[in-house]
Amino acid sequence: MLTDSSRAADFPSLNGIHYLNTAAESIPPVCVNEAVNEYMQHKSLGMRGRDFHFPRVEACREITAKHLGLATNEVSFCSCSSEAYNLLASALDLTPNDEVVVTDLDFPAGATPWLTAPEHARPVSHLWKNNHGALNLVDLASLLSERTKLVQVSLVSFYNGHRIAYAKLRDMVRLLAPNAVLAVDVTQALGRVVLDCQDADILISSTHKWTLGIHGGGIIGIPKKSAARLTTKAGGWYHISNAFDADRFESARVKSGALSFSVGMPSFAALYALNASLRYLDQIGVATIAAHADPLVARVHAGLKELGITTLCPAQPDNPSGIVAFTHENTAAINEALLAGNIHVMHQVGRIRIAIHGYNTAADVDKLLATLRSAL
Incomplete structure (x- = not known):
């Protein structure tokens, strides 16, 4: 889950996509x-x-x-x-x-x-x-x-x-x-x-x-x-x-x-x-998953701030979660751009919600932010 090899073996359906929507639906591992x-x-x-x-x-x-x-x-x-x-x-x-x-x-x-x-x-x-x-x-x-x-x-x-x-x-x-x-x-x-x-x-x-x-x-x-x-x-x-x-x-x-x-x-x-x-x-450990994923969440917060986007909840470095969300007047267009780049987030009533789990990577975050920058 936390390495390229384990991710490919345990979550083959993630190949070719950037899945950032676990808060809605997870991708189960092969063992499930x-x-x-x-x-x-x-x-x-x-x-x-x-x-x-x-x-x-x-x-x-x-x-x-x-x-x-x-x-x-x-x-x-x-x-x-x-x-x-x-x-x-x-x-x-x-x-x-x-x-x-x-x-x-x-x-x-x-x-x-x-x-x-x-x-x-x-x-x-x-x-x-x-x-x-x-x-x-x-x-x-x-x-x-x-x-x-x-x-x-x-x-x-x-x-x-x-x-x-x-x-x-x-x-x-x-x-x-x-x-x-x-x-x-x-x-x-x-x-x-x-x-x-x-x-x-x-x-x-x-x-x-x-x-x-x-x-x-x-x-x-x-x-x-x-x-x-x-x-x-x-x-x-x-x-x-x-x-x-x-x-x-x-x-x-x-x-x-x-x-x-x-x-x-x-x-x-x-x-x-x-x-x-x-x-x-x-087997992996939730604390280990958090140690891997929390810095990625922090990168999303920082990247959105650079783009002038205010999140619906401020960053909580001392009490983190896996979710970042924001609203924007053009969320429909933003979501279309994200989907075109095989980036999956939650789009609902003018709100974009990003969710990061242990199977996510720095590449997922970089692709998300680059696509948002282009779309905006």
Whole structure:
């Protein structure tokens, strides 16, 4: 992943292109393709395939827990991050007397379940607004109180790459909102930056971005201290300890904490893939990936500044992420020029977003900046 030879061997589809769009979709390594093929081989065995499926889920749980810094029984899976947040809403069971805080740099999956609740159960929602692309704690303090039951943030913003100062955020929430659950979306961080938020009440992530996996998976991490409070009230079977016992139609005994978020049959294909991708990343080391990719992000920031482009989030040399974003009146034309040069970024509603992972190189950045210079 970090050398020309390993990049060519592990990511052959990157040959001839400059892929800078991992924040939307990753390029899985060859071992992930092999894992999905293995799933299909096992699936072709019919019922006997389950003898392979369920052990693979447990192997995936083990490596996922290692990446999250949690115990194995504190980690579980569902179909996507949106499902995880709706299950979190079920666990919290909020009322109009409760308050939640979300940010305007968050992805809709974490921000909307509290807005779509029935009116009789809809909590008061407060918006923590960014200031010039950054979330400042001074703007959060007035939104917190003993009525606050949830503070939802993303460790790294999908929108502009802002990485929250987690330790200071945690300390403020614990002090000013002692009854609040602190939920952290790590979708744009897991597999790319070294996590520093293991003591949040719940961690949620998708599986098809920086983790190098595929669609169909959602990751949930809930430390033991928060398990009782964050046990879903959803129906299902896989998360119910007495699903097939004699009393199953009289009561449902839901497993505690993270395990309660796996309400149905696991998405085996996604978990085969995730098991392979996280073990691949573990062999390299996320810290090693960050040491390689962070200087490339800094080069993008510096190059955009030379071109007179102001990014949507200032450079964060002490708290970096993999994302750089900017707006421009001619983003459509810029994106066409980039695509003509086989440079893949995210173009959406006047915004260009650049994402740099361990498989990116200095040549990718140089090509990006040279093409931008020409296009402008």
